[in-house]
Amino acid sequence: MEEEIKAEFERSGFSIDEEDILKKCLTFCINCKLTPSDLVSSWEVYYLNRQLSGSLVQNAQMDGFLLHLQNEQKDAIIKEEPNLHIYSSNDVDMILCDEHEDTKEGILGTPTDRPENIYPESFDITPGTTGNRRPSSGKPSRLASNNMTPFGQRTSKFVVQSAFNNPLDEGNDVKEQEIDNTENDIIRRVQPIKRCSLQVCGSQPEPGCRFMYDRVEDRFNSLENRIRRHAIALVASGLYEEPTDPTVASQNKVFSVGMVCCDGEGRLNEKSVLLQGSVEHCGGQRVRLDLHKLTQFSLFPGQVVGIEGHNPSGHCFVASKVVDYMPLSISPNADLAPAKKQHLDEEFNPPPSNMLEELSLIIAAGPFTTTDNLFFEPLSELLAYATRKQPQLLMLLGPFVDSEHPDIKKAAIDRSFEEVFHEEVLKRVQDYAAFMGSAARVVLVPSIRDAHHDFVFPQPPLDIHFSDLKHQITSFANPGLFDANKVKIGCCSMDILRQLSGEEISRNPANGLSGDRMGRLACHLVNQRSFYPLYPPAEGVPLDLSLVPEALQIPSVPDILVLPSDLAPFVKVLPFGQRMNEEEQVKCICINPGRLAKGVGGGTFVELNYHGNADRTSASVIRI
Template sequence: MEQEIKSEFIENNFSLEDEDEILNKCVAFCINYKLSPSDLVSSWVVYYLNMQLDGSKVQNAHVDGFLHHLQNKQKHNILKEESNVHMYSSNDVNMLLGEEHKDGEEGMLDTPIKQSYFDNLNDLSTPISMDRSPERNGKSISEKSSRRTSSQATPFGQRTNKFLLQLSFNSHSKADDTKDLEIDALGDDVIRRVQDIESCSLQVQGSWPKPGFRFMYDKVEDRFNALENRIRRLSSALVASGECGEPSDATLASQKTLFSVGMVCCDGEGRLNDKSILFQGSVEHSGGQRVRLDLKNLVQFSLFPGQVIGIEGHNPSGHCFIASKLVDSFPLIGSSDLDLPPAKKQATDQNGEPATKASRELSIVIAAGPLSTTDNLLFEPLTELLAYARRKQPQLLILMGPFVDTEHPKIKKGTIDESFAEVFQEEILNKLHDYCAHMGPAARIVLVPSTRDAHNDFVFPQPPFEIYPSTDPDQQITCLANPGVLISNEITIGCCTADVLKQLSGEEVSRMSTDALSIDRIGRLVSHVIKQRCFYPVYPPSVGLPLDFSIAPEALHMASIPDLLLMPSDLAPFIKALPFGEGSDTEKYSRCLCINPGRLAKGVSGGTFVELSYLNNPDQTSASIIRI
């Protein structure tokens, strides 16, 4: 084929600059786009004339632009053919299943059916749109959804190991195993009819800030107040719990043992270490002054910039506070169930009434972006995830950003022909609408944005997406702020897409005791967020995070410890159950299930997601990390 392509170029008075490399690319173009050598060169002539290129030599620098020309041409041909696509009705489905038609039904359309069609029906990645799909504005959802597919084989599409179990948390119960077997058996049918799923309640808690708010107006005063209020709030919680007395000024010289509450700071711009730790007290007790902190007497500690701690010790010189005890966990104050035993906490709902067993059960599929591989914007991982969800039928599907990723090569280069909002609507929302129509009215989806979303405000905390009722009349898609909290079936779920774990990993300085048998560093990083009662406790924030201090105190504060804490990160995926109060016998069963589902797409290959079945508490909950 290379000689044929070369001959066609010569016949059209073109020469090749880097002959071997250009011919190899042209052969790939012919195979991927099903072109003959003459058709390929004819397309090159059109591209050559349209771009008004100089000279008759085909240069390697022009080949990438020629590829883009071929892709646009193929896209145009696909969209042109879509008007003739046949939408299968229930009669067609019955015909394929071999069922007889009842009198009065409309006649079958005379559409030829190939054997390959039957072979593809069992493919998990090819969901069938059932006749239960509602019509909107005279068109079905599947007609409105984007069908921009490519005949070119992608690395993601050619992967062999699909839906592999990476990690399992708790063993499945027999009921779960039976349900999985039933679902697997249903997947072998020619067309699997959708079973009704049990609906779940959904209530957004303090989804703030609201869409359309003004940002980038924070002042130095806002930053000061945000840090000061955080120190005061945690100090008041510690005093109210009775664990310590009234805090004093740690900067004053004294031989007596003092207790103070303040924030960890670094004495320079570099990474924090045990020699550069400063302690900044509150304005109320020390005027906001700082003092060097000496931790030589502590057997173990774990600190990071911005962490609020309580320290006990003395300051003999007035320039260095020698700590003998450190408190980094603060109790919750103001919760109505603090005095209840753990069993009672789990057995009561928000109204104080005994919660039924069903009210604390929830099946969830959790995934975090990017949702498309870096070699294209076909969103193949998202399509595969929705196909998996169609099969497993979870009550709740939680998708966290980025959705339209600013780090995607095509977004960075600006080579797409649509706005970011149009990509989000056509490639993501339309697919989610199809999923809801297929699953029925009980299906629920939660969307959480990311600061890497090109179509949303670049600020943290971040407002939720705006989805107008006309595009989601059944209101099956709920948009959450970042960070945000929601309650589903009496289960509190906290979400934050800022990669705080990755920054904590780079900023933390720690010392562990020599007799420690095992060190769970990931668990320690996650526990910082829970202990600080803050979704993003690091200060100063990461360079790429646009933290707005004028809204941060209300939006970042963790009013209560959630049952599930979702923290997507570039670190390794994990599922961990962490206790609320370390070393407290009365709270040994009060645990938070912390999850990092990983990224759904990693480069040109697939990533991971989480399937979870929550039952009453983390001890009875089963979860799995699955590779897409």
């Protein structure tokens, strides 16, 4: 039969040189019950649809061809019998296990080696069926019992990897603890969750905005405004004098404000640091910085700092002190102008006063599916976990349709990126919101790695429209600032922590963060009052400073700062000193939830309960 298949391909003008391809084609014929001529006819359709070139059939095209054959068979069955329901092993398990929990516990069954149920689930929200699960009716289950994915073969579902302020774990020395995750449990609500308020803060790009039109002038003005704001803030604090020109030769100690730059295209080091002043004070000129007198510093390109020192020759500024933060006493007021805030609860009453500044939320960042398929199993299990825990707010940060996924990069899918997002992600989120009721809220934040969204930073929110769930599912810009129950939350799906980690140079950093590099990197964002203080941007970052540059600003220290990264997940409390006339120290909870999916396995997410301030907040990093 292999010879017949090869002859059919050659008759149609194609050639096969590898035996592995013939063996795969033979398997396709057997499994799909096709003749060699039918197989080649399907290949011609696939070849034309994919706009492939060349007459040689390649092994890399077989995965996409198999998916094409399976879709053809499915469409033929549905066309023949429109109301036909294709039963899967998930349906059989549901029917066989459809008995009361107490009855099941009393019967001792035969042990089996059957893996855990990993099929994507949605929830029946028909009146009178609250709490019952059913297989998703959008399409037949795509996983067969004999095609178990590596993600579904895990021995445990959810494991607490680390905890913060957990009263059950002394000294925060947390051992990995498995969370009970019975797949067929019946969800019972002890008390309904209380709806949280949402309020968008600051400016953000609008969906459908124009980008890739930034000019050199726009970039210059944005950087100049950062230096100017920093200088005004340092002078207004009363601790520093008016900045002077650092390029002028002087034996006296002077104070200057400027941006850290590198003298070449390579990585920043102690011998290549330049200081670029503002146009107002030195015409934007640069001068070399000598750091040998400093006992401690932490610098990166694009950082705006205050420098004390002297320039004896006019060619090199010898620094004696570096001020790398903006004083809290002169920070912009958190209460922005009315035009800068958007209320999202017009049709709902605000939460009771005793519930303000209290919030329960689950935070997860993409990718939401493993690299070996597009089944989105980690997302399904996250939503099932959130259904049991019932948080007031579920934060999902992109990428949702990851442009780095192997199937996306190879174009081995037969749907558009928008269809994948709506069918695999948005449909699951809609089922979750509908099942949980009007009190549950979901926030979606895009990523520049989203194949279905605008490739620009700052990034507009996802253009999603709902008729019945518009007050439950909200999309924010990237980066985004919003209030939830008066808890100020900032989030940015750009991996700025990893990018800063590759550019920062330091010597005995201050603030007690010498041994906590992740905390120090996160502090840079708040100290610089910017979600992306790095300049020039990292390779591959489509930074557009003409597109609402205010969207990158952090006007005040947020209560919670969410920064997803490929680096190790963490939950940290970062101190930022005291504001004027206030005794309590300003603190920010910085969270890196990690990635929900890593390779062919699960990743991590964060569950957090905020109670007024950082000291009474508990959080857990959970491995899925």
